[in-house]
Amino acid sequence: MKNNRKSHQKSLKKRMLGYVVITFSSLFMASIMLTLPLRWLNPFTTTFIIQEMFADKKIISLDWVFYENIAKTLPIAIVASEDQKFPDHLGFDFDSLYKALTENRKQTRGASTISQQLVKNLYLWPGRSLLRKGLEAYFTILIEVFLPKRRILEIYLNVVEFAPAVYGVGVASRKLFSRSAAHITAHQAALLAAVLPNPKRMSAANPSSYVLSRAAQIKNAVRLLGGTAYLKNL
Structure with a gap:
C-alpha cells in the first residue's frame, strides 16, 4: 500500500x-x-494602438516608411533626445538608470532606452508593476539579440506616437507638417523628438515655449554628437 x-x-x-x-x-x-x-x-499594429482604438472606437493605421526613406535629421534627433548611447548599449543604459534612481525621479523615461520603449509600444500595457517590468526586460533582451540596431530604430520611428492618435513618422510628417518623412527638416525633427515624453499634451505642429526650448536643446545635442554621422554605422 x-x-x-x-x-x-x-x-x-x-x-x-x-x-x-x-x-x-x-x-x-x-x-x-x-x-x-x-x-x-513590419508590425501592422501595437498594443498601445489597439488599446487606443478600443478606448476611442476609431481606426488607427500605420503608414510604414523604410529607414532609408526617412530624412536623416529625424533618427539622430530621436537618439539625441531619447537615448544617446543607443548605438553601443545592449538594450539597457544602467548609468542613466542609476542616476535617475539616485536623484529620486518619479519618471525614469530618460533612463529608458529606445529598445525598451519599442518593447513597451509593441507588447505591453501602461503601468509599473513588477510583472510588466520583468516582461519589458525579457523582451528587450530578445529584441537586442534578434534585431540589428538600425532595424530597432526603424520600427520605433514607425510605431511611436507623435500626436494624439498619430503613430509613426509616416503619418506624423504628413499630418503635422504636410510633407513626407523624407523631407523632415532638422527643426521639425527636433520638434517631433521634443514631444515624445507626452505627445498627447505637447504639440510639434503648434509648439509651446517649452517645446521650442526643448527642441533647441535637442538640436544642440545633435551637434555635440557630431550630427547624422553619429548613426552612420547602424
Missing part, C-alpha cells in the same frame, strides 16, 4: 514537472515568434 502511494506521488511529481516544462517551453517559443520575425516583417 505504501509503495503504491509513493509510486503515485512520484508519478504526480513527474507529471507536474512535465507540465511546467511544457508551459515554459511554449511561452519561450511564443516570445521568439513575437520578436524574431520583426527582423524581416
Whole structure:
C-alpha cells in the first residue's frame, strides 16, 4: 500500500514537472515568434494602438516608411533626445538608470532606452508593476539579440506616437507638417523628438515655449554628437 502511494506521488511529481516544462517551453517559443520575425516583417499594429482604438472606437493605421526613406535629421534627433548611447548599449543604459534612481525621479523615461520603449509600444500595457517590468526586460533582451540596431530604430520611428492618435513618422510628417518623412527638416525633427515624453499634451505642429526650448536643446545635442554621422554605422 505504501509503495503504491509513493509510486503515485512520484508519478504526480513527474507529471507536474512535465507540465511546467511544457508551459515554459511554449511561452519561450511564443516570445521568439513575437520578436524574431520583426527582423524581416513590419508590425501592422501595437498594443498601445489597439488599446487606443478600443478606448476611442476609431481606426488607427500605420503608414510604414523604410529607414532609408526617412530624412536623416529625424533618427539622430530621436537618439539625441531619447537615448544617446543607443548605438553601443545592449538594450539597457544602467548609468542613466542609476542616476535617475539616485536623484529620486518619479519618471525614469530618460533612463529608458529606445529598445525598451519599442518593447513597451509593441507588447505591453501602461503601468509599473513588477510583472510588466520583468516582461519589458525579457523582451528587450530578445529584441537586442534578434534585431540589428538600425532595424530597432526603424520600427520605433514607425510605431511611436507623435500626436494624439498619430503613430509613426509616416503619418506624423504628413499630418503635422504636410510633407513626407523624407523631407523632415532638422527643426521639425527636433520638434517631433521634443514631444515624445507626452505627445498627447505637447504639440510639434503648434509648439509651446517649452517645446521650442526643448527642441533647441535637442538640436544642440545633435551637434555635440557630431550630427547624422553619429548613426552612420547602424
